[in-house]
Amino acid sequence: xxNEEQQMLKDMAAEWVRDRLPVTALRSLYGHDGGGRPDxxxxxxxxxxxxxxxGWAGILVPEAHGGSDFGYRSMxxxxxxxxxTLGASPLLSSGLVAASALRxxxxxxxxxxxxxxxxDGSAIGTLAAEEGPQHGREKxxxxxxASGDGWVLNGIKRPVQDGMIATFxxxxxxxxxxxxxxxxxxxxxxxxxxxxxxxxxxxxxxxRRPALFTFDDMAVGADAVLxxxxxxxxxxDTLFDRAAIGLAAEMLxxxxxxxxxxxxxxxxxxxxxxxxxxxxALQHRAAEMFGELQLARSAVEVALDAIDADDPALPAxxxxxxxxxxxxLHNISAQMVQLHGGIGMTHEHDAGLYLKRARVAAQCxxxxxxxxxxxxxxxxx
Amino acid sequence: xxxxxxxxAQLFREEARAWLEANFPPSLTNAPSIHxxxxxxxxxxxxxxxxxxxxxxxxxxxxxxxxxxxxxxGLTEAHGKIIGEELxxxxxxxxxxxxxxxxxxxxxxxYGSEEQKQAHLPFIATNERxxxxxxxxxxxxxxxASLQTKCIDMGDHWLVSGxxxxxxxxxxxxxxxxxxxxxxxxxxxxxxxxxxDMKSEGIEARPIILISGSTHFCEVFFNxxxxxxxxxxxxxxxxxxxxxxxxxxxxxxxxxxxxxxTPLAPLAHEYCGTDAQGRIDSPDLRTRMVRNAMRHExxxxxxxxxxxxxxxxxxxxxxxxxKNLWSGIIQDRAELLIELMGANGLGWxxxxxxxxxQEAARxxxxxxxxxxxxxxxxxxxxxTAKRTLELPA
Numbered sequence: 110x111x112n113e114e115q116q117m118l119k120d121m122a123a124e125w126v127r128d129r130l131p132v133t134a135l136r137s138l139y140g141h142d143g144g145g146r147p148d149x150x151x152x153x154x155x156x157x158x159x160x161x162x163x164g165w166a167g168i169l170v171p172e173a174h175g176g177s178d179f180g181y182r183s184m185x186x187x188x189x190x191x192x193x194t195l196g197a198s199p200l201l202s203s204g205l206v207a208a209s210a211l212r213x214x215x216x217x218x219x220x221x222x223x224x225x226x227x228x229d230g231s232a233i234g235t236l237a238a239e240e241g242p243q244h245g246r247e248k249x250x251x252x253x254x255a256s257g258d259g260w261v262l263n264g265i266k267r268p269v270q271d272g273m274i275a276t277f278x279x280x281x282x283x284x285x286x287x288x289x290x291x292x293x294x295x296x297x298x299x300x301x302x303x304x305x306x307x308x309x310x311x312x313x314x315x316x317r318r319p320a321l322f323t324f325d326d327m328a329v330g331a332d333a334v335l336x337x338x339x340x341x342x343x344x345x346d347t348l349f350d351r352a353a354i355g356l357a358a359e360m361l362x363x364x365x366x367x368x369x370x371x372x373x374x375x376x377x378x379x380x381x382x383x384x385x386x387x388x389x390a391l392q393h394r395a396a397e398m399f400g401e402l403q404l405a406r407s408a409v410e411v412a413l414d415a416i417d418a419d420d421p422a423l424p425a426x427x428x429x430x431x432x433x434x435x436x437x438l439h440n441i442s443a444q445m446v447q448l449h450g451g452i453g454m455t456h457e458h459d460a461g462l463y464l465k466r467a468r469v470a471a472q473c474x475x476x477x478x479x480x481x482x483x484x485x486x487x488x489x490x
Numbered sequence: 491x492x493x494x495x496x497x498x499a500q501l502f503r504e505e506a507r508a509w510l511e512a513n514f515p516p517s518l519t520n521a522p523s524i525h526x527x528x529x530x531x532x533x534x535x536x537x538x539x540x541x542x543x544x545x546x547x548x549x550x551x552x553x554x555x556x557x558x559x560x561x562x563x564g565l566t567e568a569h570g571k572i573i574g575e576e577l578x579x580x581x582x583x584x585x586x587x588x589x590x591x592x593x594x595x596x597x598x599x600x601y602g603s604e605e606q607k608q609a610h611l612p613f614i615a616t617n618e619r620x621x622x623x624x625x626x627x628x629x630x631x632x633x634x635a636s637l638q639t640k641c642i643d644m645g646d647h648w649l650v651s652g653x654x655x656x657x658x659x660x661x662x663x664x665x666x667x668x669x670x671x672x673x674x675x676x677x678x679x680x681x682x683x684x685x686x687d688m689k690s691e692g693i694e695a696r697p698i699i700l701i702s703g704s705t706h707f708c709e710v711f712f713n714x715x716x717x718x719x720x721x722x723x724x725x726x727x728x729x730x731x732x733x734x735x736x737x738x739x740x741x742x743x744x745x746x747x748x749x750x751x752t753p754l755a756p757l758a759h760e761y762c763g764t765d766a767q768g769r770i771d772s773p774d775l776r777t778r779m780v781r782n783a784m785r786h787e788x789x790x791x792x793x794x795x796x797x798x799x800x801x802x803x804x805x806x807x808x809x810x811x812x813k814n815l816w817s818g819i820i821q822d823r824a825e826l827l828i829e830l831m832g833a834n835g836l837g838w839x840x841x842x843x844x845x846x847x848q849e850a851a852r853x854x855x856x857x858x859x860x861x862x863x864x865x866x867x868x869x870x871x872x873x874t875a876k877r878t879l880e881l882p883a
Contacts, residue, residue, distance in 0.1 A: 110798055372879060387882045392875035399874055400811040407791035433788050485780040489755045490770055 115183055122190040125163070129156050130196035132459050135466075138197060138316040143456045147310070150274050151318035152197045160198060161230025169208040174224035176208075181351070181416040185358035185409065192362025195466050197317055199233045199271040205355040206348060207234025210279045210296070214336035214344045219298060223277065236348060237266040237278040237299075237322055244475040246349060247291050247342065251324060253282035258331050260284075262297065262305070262324040270473070272320025273310050275301050279348070280324075284339050291342040296335040303327065314465040350427035353474040354412045357430040360470045361409045364438040367445045367463045368398055374449055391448065398444060401437045408433040425487045428480035435470075435477035442467035494568040502569060506576045513545045514582045523583030528706050530620055530662040533585075543585040547616035552586020553595065560599075560607055561615025589658070590614035590621045594667050597736045601724045606685070610665075624654040624668030624686070624710060625733065631656075632869045634669075635678045635730060639712060641670035643726075648684065648717040653709065656863070660695040660708035663688050669733055672726050683729035685721040692716075702855035703838075738809075740864055754779055754823070758830045775830060782822045789815050808878065810870040817860035817867065824850075824857035 111119065134153060140146045160166060168184045170176020184205055191198060208227050211220050211234075226232025240250060251264030262282055269278065277300050286293030299306065305327025310318045336344045372395060375386030385391055412430035415423045445460045446453040453460040471477055494502070515538035526533040533539050546552045549563070554570040556562020563569075577584060595614050598607055613619035630637040639652025650670055660666065666686045673680030688695070692715040697705035724732050755770070758779060763771040770776040792815070796808050827850045828835030835850050837843025843851075861867040875881045 372881075375881060384882050389872070392879075392881050393868070393871040395879055395881060396811065396814075396871035396874035399808075399879060400815050403792050403796070403808055403811060404785060404788040404815065407795045408788045410795065411791045429784055429787060432784060481777070481780055481784065484784060485769075485776065488753065488780075488783065490758070490776055490780050490783075 111182075111186075114179075115186060118179075118183055119186040119190065121163070122165075122187045123193075125159075126190045126194050126196055129159065130191065130194055130198075132194050132462060135195045135197055135316065135462060136459075138318075139456075139462075143461075144314075145310075145312045145316035145318050147312075149316070149318070151271065151310075151316065152199060152274060154274075156196075157198050158230055160200060161228075164228075165200060166204040166230045167208075167228030168204060169212070170204075170224050170228040171212070174220060175228040176224065181205075181354070182410070182413045184355065185413040188355055188358040189362035189365075189409075192359035193366040195363065195462055199235065199274060201352070201355045201359060202235040202271040202275070203227055203233045206236045206352045207277070207279060209351045210234070210236070210335060210344070210348055213347065214296065216332075218332065219335065223298070226276070232276040233271065233274055235269060235271045235275040235278050236281075236352060237269045237272065238281040238345060238349070239268060240264070240266060244472075244479050246346060247294070248288050249281050249283050249294055250288045251280065251282045253284045253295055253297065255284075256328065260297065260329050260331070260333065262299070262327040262329065264324050266322040266324075268311055268313070268319035269308075269322050270317075270319050272301075272308055272322060273318055275320075277301060278322070279335060280322075281341060281345055293339050294341040294345060295338050296341040296344060297329055297333045298335050299327065299329055299333060303329075313469060315462075315469040316465075317469070346424070349474055350424055351416060353427050353431040353480070354409070354416060356470055356474050357409045357434045358413060360434045360438045360467070361405055363463060363467055363470065364402060364405060364434065364441045367438075367441050367460075367467075368402060370459065370463075371395075371398075371441070371445045371448050394444065394448075398437075398441050401440065405434040405437040425484055428475075428484040428487070431475060432477045432480040432484065435480070438467045439471055439477070494566060499568065499572065503572050503576065506573050507579075509549070510573075510576050510580060510582060513542075513549075514577075514580060515539075515542050518542060518583070519581040521583065523585075523587070526583075526585065527587055527589075528659060530659060539585060543617055546585050547618075550615065552584055552617065553591055553615045556595070556599070556611065556615060560611035561613075586615065586617045588614070588617050588620060589623060590617070590619065593623065593736050593739050594621050596739045597667075597732060598723065600735065601683075601732050603720075603723075605720060606723060610685070619664045620659065620662060622657050622660040622663035622666045622688070622708075622710075624657055624660075624666045626656040627653060628655050632866050634733075635681065637669055637671060637681065639668070639670045641672050641682060641684060641717075643672070644716075647719060648722065650684070650686065650712045650715040650717055652712050654712070655698075655707075655709050657695070657708045657710045658706055660688070660710045661697050663695075666710070667723075667736075669729050672729075676727070678730040679727055681729040681733070682726050683723040683732045684717060685723065686712075686715065686717050690715050690717065700855075701858070702852045704852075704856065737865070753783065754826060754830065755783075757827070761830050761832060761834070772830075775826070778822075779826050779830070782819065782826055785815075785819050786823065789819055808874075810865070810873040811878070813864065814861070814867055814870045814874075821857045821860055824854040828854045 138146055138149045138151065164177050165187050167176030168179045171178050188201060204227065211223055223232055223234065227234060241248060251262060251266060253260045253262050266280060277298055280297045280299050282295055282297055283293055284295040305325055307323045309321045311321055313319055375391055375395060376384060378385045408430045412426040415426045442464045446464055449458060449460050452458050517538045526539060550561060551563055551573050554563045554565040554573055555567055558564045591614055595611060598611060625634060627637045627639060642649045666688055668684050668686055669681050670684050671680055672682040692713040694711045695708045698707045698709060699705055758770045765771045831847055831850060834843060834847050837847050837851060839848060
């Protein structure tokens with residue numbers, strides 16, 4: 110159950126998102142042809158500054174570093190509300206994933222260097238771990254070779270969420286072993302405008318423009334290592350799990366709003382002389398979607414609470430949340446287009462924006478299939 | 491907990507634990523208690539069950555929150571919850587739990603006259619008097635309000651004629667709470683709620699053999715049955731509202747059933763074997779089992795969440811959706827179980843099939859009823875669409 114402060118946060122977020130980051134804000138990131146606008150950066154800096162000012166970027170940052178230390182459930186509430194209007198922002202990448210990385214693996218100096226910036230929005234962090242088309246936590250091939258006191262990085266990262274606007278990234282590199290090994294993975298804190306790193310935007314279907322990072326003999330100091338050299342797999346796992354849960358909260362918002370919009374349409378659209386929502390075939394489809402949404406909400410809330418409680422079942426609960434909401438959002442976003450009929454196929458209507466974002470989210474931080482397989486292994490199937 | 495502070499709660503918990511441990515017959519630990527609810531003969535032919543019923547009846551903890559005048563212990567909801575928790579902790583069950591405590595009792599407490607409460611509740615509180623529910627008819631299943639069993643006012647008594655069907659345990663019941671038609675000119679507004687003694691002349695209950703072999707459900711024939719005037723609950727023609735309330739109690743107790751969540755994985759390893767990586771050696775079956783198990787876990791989290799929200803006065807209107815999720819998940823699970831057993835999951839009887847295998851086959855057949863009874867899958871979807879989602883008629 111939400112406490113009074115959380116309820117206030119949720120109400121405030123809902124109101125702000127409707128007012129300041131409605132779906133038209135995301136639409137403005139698209140060009141006329143339905144692709145991402147090359148001159149847009151995948152989010153709006155002005156609204157991001159407002160979000161930081163309200164303290165959302167620092168929800169997971171300790172008070173000593175300028176945050177509110179308000180917990181993952183609270184962060185989930187804000188992400189869910191943002192998801193309702195497809196609000197594009199680096200809150201998940203920076204406020205959740207990067208803040209978690211520093212809290213869990215950062216030295217006092219690293220925390221002091223980055224956490225205050227995360228909290229006030231002046232620094233944007235992100236996770237640079239994926240390299241290939243499929244999610245694979247141990248597949249890392251980007252190399253880091255010891256050189257003098259520091260390291261030299263070579264390779265690519267793709268896609269890096271919010272990579273074009275990030276100030277720094279947590280890059281997963283291989284300091285030993287071969288792609289596929291759990292041993293030999295090391296996490297590095299890298300500054301995105303440092304030499305040796307080039308970034309290119311990816312024109313992804315959701316207009317959020319993630320990045321392709323190319324590391325070409327990028328030199329970093331010994332103090333760039335986050336956690337232990339060669340033993341970064343566990344930290345990376347837990348970061349991916351937190352990212353998946355945060356994204357699941359956003360997806361819950363996507364699905365809830367897609368359902369609400371579709372339900373409204375069923376109550377107003379007239380065909381054959383009747384409101385189409387009076388047809389039993391459509392009523393039953395709506396009732397089934399409502400039921401699936403209940404499962405998705407429970408799975409997400411349980412997972413958020415598990416992070417706050419430091420529950421050892423977190424990996425399985427992260428996969429339960431991501432896979433459950435993934436399946437639900439997939440169904441509801443597809444039904445949103447189907448039940449709107451022809452208008453749902455047009456770029457002018459919002460259904461397509463939900464469909465595109467749903468597909469991106471489903472495949473980000475581990476797809477539904479990936480998480481179902483992992484849950485199966487964790488549970489002995 | 492309202493009305494029960496920390497220390498007092500702890501003391502009561504200790505008292506409850508001590509009494510339950512001393513009085514619950516160990517032979518009944520983790521017994522399939524739902525079986526004792528539905529099958530009176532099975533219950534009453536078990537000496538330890540009889541002993542346990544007597545002890546709980548005397549202690550009045552079968553219905554701990556009911557007024558002592560009606561056979562309860564007069565305790566608070568918080569006390570009742572503690573008794574339930576301590577009972578579950580020792581693998582016990584409530585032997586008083588019955589259609590009487592789950593459905594009729596709460597209804598009589600709300601709508602019954604003082605005479606009716608005193609005449610019936612104390613016998614429900616001891617589970618000496620078993621009740622059956624006479625609602626469905628051959629022509630009134632999902633469309634319950636179209637029921638036709640006639641009830642005519644004869645001045646000094648009611649005269650009842652007609653047929654009921656799907657009446658659980660009617661052949662073993664002492665009394666029946668029935669919906670009867672007292673006015674043929676109105677549909678819902680012509681129904682009354684009547685208490686009928688099953689020993690009355692003119693009643694015949696015949697068990698129906700189901701696909702699972704169960705004979706739990708009956709047809710009941712009423713042939714000019716005389717019923718005393720005082721047995722009508724509430725007002726004449728008010729029966730539909732009473733029934734709706736009663737069905738709410740029923741739905742609550744249905745979705746309340748903590749479906750068993752024993753993982754199927756170990757059984758699948760045994761029957762299907764494992765691949766080199768230790769996975770169930772049937773990728774398609776494995777995927778379907780995993781999806782079902784994940785939905786099951788999310789479902790249990792949903793029951794917990796909706797219960798919390800309902801307790802704090804939240805939405806609480808998801809009962810119909812919850813019932814459909816539950817029936818679907820449990821039906822799939824029952825089918826997966828016989829599928830993973832392969833040819834061994836297809837046995838009906840005899841020593842070539844283990845007891846667990848026979849039980850799995852029958853449970854699969856039985857599970858088909860989950861989306862039919864207590865409001866069918868389709869009726870529940872209608873309710874969700876109209877009441878919760880407010881879609882137009």
